[in-house]
Amino acid sequence: MMSGALKRLVEGSEFSTGWIFFIDSEGNHQLVSDYKLPKALERNDCQYMTEGPCWCVSRYHQGKLTKASNIITCSRIVKANRKFPEETEGITHHATVPLQSGQEKFGLLNVATPNKETYSAEELELLESVAFQIGSAIKRIALTEKEREIALTNERNRLARDLHDSVNQMLFSLKLTAHAAGAQTEDDRSRLAFSLIEKTSQNAVNEMRALIWQLKPIGLEEGLSQAIRQYAQVLSLALTVHVEGLIQFDNEEEITIFRIIQEALNNIKKHAETAEAVIIISAERIIIEDNGKGFIVTSASQLPTHGLGNMQQRAESIGGTLEITSSTQGTKITLQLKG
CATH class of the missing domain: 3.30.450.40 (GAF domain)
Known part of the structure; x- marks a missing residue:
């Protein structure tokens, strides 16, 4: 434009x-x-x-x-x-x-x-007119983008409710049914099959809960640290959270920071081969550490997974920077905030 x-x-x-x-x-x-x-x-x-x-x-x-x-x-x-x-x-x-x-x-x-x-005065007047039109167009684009983000958030919330109220409940019912059927049968092959169904159903329930969290951050209304702790429980991670000083992020920053931490915890669960993590939150930076197996990374522009690339983009969207250090003793992610 x-x-x-x-x-x-x-x-x-x-x-x-x-x-x-x-x-x-x-x-x-x-x-x-x-x-x-x-x-x-x-x-x-x-x-x-x-x-x-x-x-x-x-x-x-x-x-x-x-x-x-x-x-x-x-x-x-x-x-x-x-x-x-x-x-x-x-x-x-x-x-x-x-x-x-x-x-x-x-x-x-x-x-x-x-x-x-x-x-001349006429040329400067022409410039003012054109600048006004461009400025108005930029404002309209910004408003349209904000409306789109609101609509997208509302749609995510709707999908999260639907998944929770329908698919998640059906999977949970399947798990209970398989457990009850396995307890009543005397046939070893049937008991093994029902046990497998129960285990698979539980895994599906866990995946569904994680997906719902991806769509709609749960617990943010109670604060960032509480939401992080709840999500760590969903992933079965032992998480220690330290909050330094009085911290107050605006709504956009808080959601973005949560999404970055969420992706970091997902990576720990999937790749680090550890069930423990530590997060330090202050007004200047967020630090996420684990004692897992780590990976090799030379720069933020050469991140090994798409998820880490998304974290970098999210950090930049709120004026922050992302620094990642990793070794066989663990990984440390530092989100440096603009303030």
Whole structure:
């Protein structure tokens, strides 16, 4: 969407190039789209567009850039001009405008024209109009995504209830029936068959409970540590939980942290060949340790299972980082939180 909007703006105006930064609440910015940048600015994956101090990003983060403005001197373009004077296509100055919807800000839209140092009131007004449309579109996309997540959560909850009320109950009834039938028969082969049915039914019940937990975190309303303990019981893991200090996560963080711990406990149950684990929870980090057989891992980008890759993505979704160390003496997973 950003690329399409930028292309239409440049091709439908006297601007020759443009680029868009997304900026987070801490002032970190990311170049998300560009169109017809001069070769000097495209070099090394747009190095000159993303490195070094930036007046417009700084002013934006300080709340002092509220409307379309001329940038008198752009230090990044100046550096590119000095290094590659024949490849800048006459671009020396640019105009900038914040992308926002109401009080919510998303980033900056920048445009430039060759051999032009200032932009007219009409050009800045056009920028404001386009920025408003882009900001509104970003807001609508965010709202749509939130609605989709709510609908997905509701559907997961419905599936969890249905599985619990129907399939789980039927499996439990099958287990009880097999147990009763095995106790009443005198035939050894029949008793063995009923015992196998009972054992298989119990395994299926355990798997179903774990699946229900995957769909709907149970016990989170009583706190993260309580939910973790309950899930460890489902997996038949002996879990020790240490909580350091007063901790309060928002709803999204708490659910994401729970999902990361849930996946870690699943891996311990399936692969570590141990029934014990320790979790340390603080406001700064979450540590999950076991004394299992471990595995070889060189970096978070080369994780040995799809589940560990999902954990890494979940950590990044809340601004955190995931560090994994493992040996034959056990595995340690550290979720470093952004706070």
